[in-house]
Amino acid sequence: MELGWLLWGTAVLLLLHVLMELSPSVNFALRIGFYCLLCVVSSALAAVACLLVNGGRTVKNMRIIRATVRTFKYFFGLKFEVKGLENFKVEGPAIIVSNHQSILDMMGLMELLPDDCVQVGKKELMYMGSVGLIMYLGGVIFINRKSTSSAKMVMSEVAKTMVAENVKVWVYPEGTRNCTGDLLPFKKGAFHIAVQAQVPVIPVVYSSFTSFYNPKTKLFTSGKIKVEVLPPIETKGLTSDDVTDLTDRCFSTMRETLFRLSGRPSEARDSS
Numbered sequence: 001m002e003l004g005w006l007l008w009g010t011a012v013l014l015l016l017h018v019l020m021e022l023s024p025s026v027n028f029a030l031r032i033g034f035y036c037l038l039c040v041v042s043s044a045l046a047a048v049a050c051l052l053v054n055g056g057r058t059v060k061n062m063r064i065i066r067a068t069v070r071t072f073k074y075f076f077g078l079k080f081e082v083k084g085l086e087n088f089k090v091e092g093p094a095i096i097v098s099n100h101q102s103i104l105d106m107m108g109l110m111e112l113l114p115d116d117c118v119q120v121g122k123k124e125l126m127y128m129g130s131v132g133l134i135m136y137l138g139g140v141i142f143i144n145r146k147s148t149s150s151a152k153m154v155m156s157e158v159a160k161t162m163v164a165e166n167v168k169v170w171v172y173p174e175g176t177r178n179c180t181g182d183l184l185p186f187k188k189g190a191f192h193i194a195v196q197a198q199v200p201v202i203p204v205v206y207s208s209f210t211s212f213y214n215p216k217t218k219l220f221t222s223g224k225i226k227v228e229v230l231p232p233i234e235t236k237g238l239t240s241d242d243v244t245d246l247t248d249r250c251f252s253t254m255r256e257t258l259f260r261l262s263g264r265p266s267e268a269r270d271s272s
């Protein structure tokens with residue numbers, strides 16, 4: 001009986017392996033499916049650990065989540081080459097902004113995440129079962145993207161609490177995933193918070209995933225991701241009138257860095 005199961009198991013694994021080799025679509029679906037399964041199962045396990053160790057919703061749980069998610073890269077053959085980590089060492093709170101390419105970004109996020117740092121996420125993520133639960137327990141700030149006024153209210157509250165509680169806040173200023181190898185125009189919420197709280201903005205840039213991950217062409221192989229934490233941009237003395245300029249400056253620096261890290265030629269930069 002047990003030998004029968006073993007043979008069936010081996011046959012199914014072999015079949016999946018052959019299908020993955022033959023078809024990029026099957027390879028992509030299985031690898032993404034496995035990633036989602038890993039997220040769901042690890043979130044459930046991490047949630048139990050968070051509840052046992054810290055008792056409820058607190059940024060301290062991010063340490064447990066970070067340690068869990070950092071193991072994921074080994075399953076997918078992903079390597080991170082990180083530079084500039086010393087730029088996270090600012091006194092007190094800060095706003096961290098980074099580019100957002102895919103759901104795979106959670107691995108890159110946790111690879112770098114400093115202590116006492118929460119992320120801003122869309123409200124819909126809260127309803128993703130154990131994944132929503134772990135985000136809630138880690139202190140993720142959920143915003144309703146369908147209501148500008150409510151999102152702005154939550155962001156303004158964040159500006160106050162991040163100073164009171166001495167936490168850093170990680171925002172994806174593009175506001176959505178974008179896997180084109182370029183940046184979408186930045187939304188200004190993160191920069192408003194930074195100015196309101198008078199805290200620095202720390203830009204983080206991940207090189208383009210397009211050489212190893214592309215949902216359109218069903219590409220998902222192993223790969224190397226270069227990451228750079230850029231020097232903090234001070235906001236002391238800036239007012240709401242300076243937010244547009246601050247946003248534009250940060251966008252230009254990050255775009256330049258993205259192209260450099262991704263090895264994109266300068267003609268391509270100028271023509272886009």
Ligand SMILES: CCCCCCCCCCCCCC(=O)SCCNC(=O)CCNC(=O)[C@H](O)C(C)(C)COP(=O)(O)OP(=O)(O)OC[C@H]1O[C@@H](n2cnc3c(N)ncnc32)[C@H](O)[C@@H]1OP(=O)(O)O
Pocket residue numbers: 039040042043065069100106119120121122125131134135138140143145147148149151152153155156171172173174175176187188189190192193
């Ligand atoms: C194992 C499992 C893993 C577990 C991992 C756990 C980690 C989980 C990580 C989860 C990661 C999940 C990752 C994700 O889920 S990413 C998706 C969610 N994140 C975001 O959307 C963040 C970026 N978005 C913004 O910052 C937007 O601006 C918001 C959402 C705030 C509003 O967007 P909206 O599109 O509605 O409006 P608008 O941007 O056109 O702005 C309208 C006007 O308002 C002005 N304005 C804006 N804000 C403020 C303000 N605070 N005070 C005063 N004014 C403000 C603004 O300048 C503009 O005016 P003007 O300039 O045109 O005159």
Ligand SMILES: CCCCCCCC/C=C\CCCCCCCC(=O)OC[C@@H](O)COP(=O)(O)O
Pocket residue numbers: 035036037039040100102103104105106122125127128129130131175176177178
């Ligand atoms: C009871 C319901 C059960 C539902 C189970 C759902 C299973 C979910 C499986 C895998 C989830 C892995 C996702 C990890 C977290 C990803 C966060 C993320 O990257 O969200 C995207 C968001 O930044 C921007 O959203 P859009 O690009 O605007 O869209």
